[in-house]
Amino acid sequence: MIVEDDSTIAQLISDNLAKWQFEPSVVTDFDQVFDQFLADKPNLVLLDINLPVFDGFYWVQKIREVSKVPVIFISSRNTNMDQVMSMNLGADDFINKPFAIEVLIAKINALLRRAYNYSDQSTDVIEHNGLLLNLNNGMAQIGDTQINLSKNEYKLLQILMRAHGQIVTRSRLLKDLWTDERFVDDNTLTVNINRLRKKIEEAGLPNYIETKVGQGYIIP
Template sequence: MARILLIEDDKALREGIVMTLEGPDMEILQAETIQQGREALSKELLDLILLDVNLPDGDGFEFFGELRQISDVPVIFLTAKDMELDIVRGLEMGGDDYITKPFSLMVLRARARTVLRRRSAAGQGKSSVFHSDDLKLDFDSIVFKKGQADVTLSRTEQKLLKLFLVNQGQILSRETLLDKVWGTAEFVDDHVLPVTIKRLRDKLGTKRIKSVYGIGYVWETKKEEA
């Protein structure tokens, strides 16, 4: 199921979008402000964001720039800014689509599905072999190397590592990691996650796994400084 975050302060429009898009294959999470959007991003793994540009607590374009520092999740701008300059700006910043208000809800649904199909097709073509610094991590053959040396990882460590690598650059909350790797966040000891992450860091000799205070962890994609 695709998880879509809708950041829109117009309640009537938001409700209309939810009624049109939500179904067996799409779940819609709602936010009225940029801050609520940030909170949702810190807790959820998303497939698409529908982003209004004029929001009560800030500018959607600026938030998009902030978002791109931590995630490559597709974004469709929804906005009353219909000047050519604004449309060009949104697309050149890296937006996946730009829809001006007023718009047809059915057209929005079709364009959202198009973006989701494109993302799915790109994902299907990805290999399960990852390279990072001197690491070669092959999840198909279950062969993990640091330089020429073999690295032995437990199944739990493999699941956690692959989750980080598939979502490189995206902050993953503690709850998301526990749910995806251990199946629950409710009955797992508080120390399990940090201890497993420490083992991964030690075995791989990498500084890529960064702690994000109060939220969770991220696999840093920026080149490390010498």
């Protein structure tokens, strides 16, 4: 994912990455950098510092709230303090403009080799219809509002979000949440669903989970 407001530079990087069999995604709406990150789930982010609306320091902090994806800053700002701030805020590397495209490609390849010894970062966060579920810390978030979830609420929300658009039966939820559902009162599931609904509604999203009578629950 390329976050660069100079369209000429962004296109140059994109064209060269495509030649190396990468799949570049170029940000053009600088209000929506984080939303595009969530939608694209990139394996690496190239991020300028001087950007419209919010600078690159802001966006790397937003990204680090939900993901360990590799981030390389590309900037004409080349003071030691800029580089120190970049690393302290979560960047993995820093390259100064002007740069040789061969050097950039080499840095990208080296960082990808190092980074993807860990698990697929696309599983760090699930987002649907304005609700974000962080799989690292079990927190949900709507806008700037964070939602503290119990263990069962977190499991319920994760199952329903992964299956969004499909009805999830009560029997499946009971089986997935409790090792032996024979010893769980069916009302326990209803109580957990209602608590989860209330928390999501209070954070700003009413009717996020729908009941399908006689069938189960669905996040449309």
